[in-house]
Amino acid sequence: MGADYVAGVDLGGTKIYTLLATTEGTVKAEAEVPTEAGRGYEAVVERIAETVAAVAAQAGARPENIRAVGVGAPGPLDPRTGIVHQAPNLGWKEAPLRAGLEARLGLPVRLENDANLGALGEYAFGAGxxxxxxxxxxxxxxxxxxxxxxxxxxxxxxxxxxxxxxxxxxxxxxxxxxxxxxxxxxxxxxxxxxxxxxxxxxxxxxxxxxxxxxxxxxxxxxxxxxxxxxxxxxxxxxxxxxxxxxxxxxxxxxxxxxxxxxxxxxxxxxxxxxxxxxxxxxxxxxxxxxxxxALGARAGALGAVALALRAGLSIDFGKH
Ligand SMILES: [Zn+2]
Known part of the structure; x- marks a missing residue:
């Protein structure tokens, strides 16, 4: 039995930054690629999926050992429906990002606003x-x-x-x-x-x-x-x-x-x-x-890791 992992993705208008972490929250691999938002929604979903595969490969993790993926995206979005209402930097309106990624990855995906994940990252791993x-x-x-x-x-x-x-x-x-x-x-x-x-x-x-x-x-x-x-x-x-x-x-x-x-x-x-x-x-x-x-530019991606940990494992950071 191999170790279990989660992935955290920080999706921005210019780049996609992805981390792979153990279920203890230790980062094992990272990848950054240009978003190329101009190529459209489907292409961005594909690029996110590629970065998740890339960090898994780097860490020697098998895809089936990834328990959940957390994603931070810009713009007003609804975490419950997984829909990005509006993301001017990406040219998206009412984009079903969570459903699209779950279908592509075959994994549970949780979506949150990028600033909220910055907060969660600092809370779980940084200054908070x-x-x-x-x-x-x-x-x-x-x-x-x-x-x-x-x-x-x-x-x-x-x-x-x-x-x-x-x-x-x-x-x-x-x-x-x-x-x-x-x-x-x-x-x-x-x-x-x-x-x-x-x-x-x-x-x-x-x-x-x-x-x-x-x-x-x-x-x-x-x-x-x-x-x-x-x-x-x-x-x-x-x-x-x-x-x-x-x-x-x-x-x-x-x-x-x-x-x-x-x-x-x-x-x-x-x-x-x-x-x-x-x-x-x-x-x-x-x-x-x-x-x-305390986390600099990694706050959002680490927040996405924390979101995935919570989704995949029901960890309550406040209580340990
Ligand atoms: Zn204003």
């Missing part, structure tokens, strides 16, 4: 280990969020809970890609930070502005550039405003912050913390810890 509540926020190109309440992903009525990026922090502010205005994502994401810097630079010297990213702004701010610092300060303040709404609503003990923008340095964290302190209820502020994610 040993707790029971966790709010996860990822600040990169966009801003995503996930909630773990009493040891479980909290999805709300239809899987849409935890969309911290779409809390209004600047009423009437810049247009957000969700259609609303002044969402946290529209004023504090990496995209928003880069846009703000380009606007400022365009006024002075045209041309060079195009190459600016949030990472450029962060480096300039750390080096003492006053304009870069002001841009980062403003984004950090808005992050604190969004966190204050979450902290007042849920009174979490732990907020784990991941994503590229959160690696912008000490200034961003200090300013965000000050904003939170000034805007959250005092008791709730005192009870919350803000910490960086």
């Amino acid at each position: 280990r040993g707790g029971t509540e966790l709010v996860y926020v990822t600040v990169s190109t966009g801003i995503g969020g996930g909630l773990i309440l009493r040891g479980e992903i909290y999805g709300g009525a239809g899987g849409g809970a935890g969309e911290i990026g779409h809390i209004t922090v600047v009423p009437g502010g810049p247009r957000c890609r969700c259609g609303s205005r002044g969402c946290l994502e529209a004023v504090a994401s990496g995209t928003a930070i880069a846009l703000r810097a380009r606007e400022l630079l365009d006024r002075g010297a045209g041309g060079a502005a195009e190459a600016i990213t949030a990472a450029t702004v962060a480096r300039a701010a750390e080096a003492g550039d006053p304009e870069a610092r002001a841009i980062l300060d403003e984004a950090a303040w808005h992050l604190g405003t969004g966190l204050a709404a979450v902290v007042n609503l849920l009174n979490p003990g732990l907020v784990v912050l991941g994503g590229g923008v959160m690696r912008s340095g000490r200034l961003l964290w200090e300013r965000m913390d000050r904003s939170l302190r000034e805007q959250a209820l005092e008791a709730s502020y005192r009870q919350v810890r803000l910490v960086p994610g």
Whole structure:
């Protein structure tokens, strides 16, 4: 009898990242391939299946020893039906991803929103280990969020809970890609930070502005550039405003912050913390810890592993 395994898949708009882990949660193999979403839904399902076969082969696992597959996908989706309602990065609408993968793989598949799996990954294997509540926020190109309440992903009525990026922090502010205005994502994401810097630079010297990213702004701010610092300060303040709404609503003990923008340095964290302190209820502020994610870009795939472990083995991480 061989060992048993689970697979965790992080499906993104540009790449598919897949892990194979033992039923103890130890990662044995990983694979990354381009999504090539332009080739259509069927082709993406096939590529996911290929990565699962590839990690199994790498680890010397037999396909029949894989107990379950967890998949994190972008966009609003319903974990119960396994349907991805809308994924603009993939060009999908009402895609029956779970059924498609189960038919292709012949294995139980569980589907979740990618930010929720980031939360579950940090909870099971990272910065949130040993707790029971966790709010996860990822600040990169966009801003995503996930909630773990009493040891479980909290999805709300239809899987849409935890969309911290779409809390209004600047009423009437810049247009957000969700259609609303002044969402946290529209004023504090990496995209928003880069846009703000380009606007400022365009006024002075045209041309060079195009190459600016949030990472450029962060480096300039750390080096003492006053304009870069002001841009980062403003984004950090808005992050604190969004966190204050979450902290007042849920009174979490732990907020784990991941994503590229959160690696912008000490200034961003200090300013965000000050904003939170000034805007959250005092008791709730005192009870919350803000910490960086421990798993980096692997959080989602490790969350998918945790989801598969729960699906295949009914493991309750909160109780061991
Ligand atoms: Zn929005």
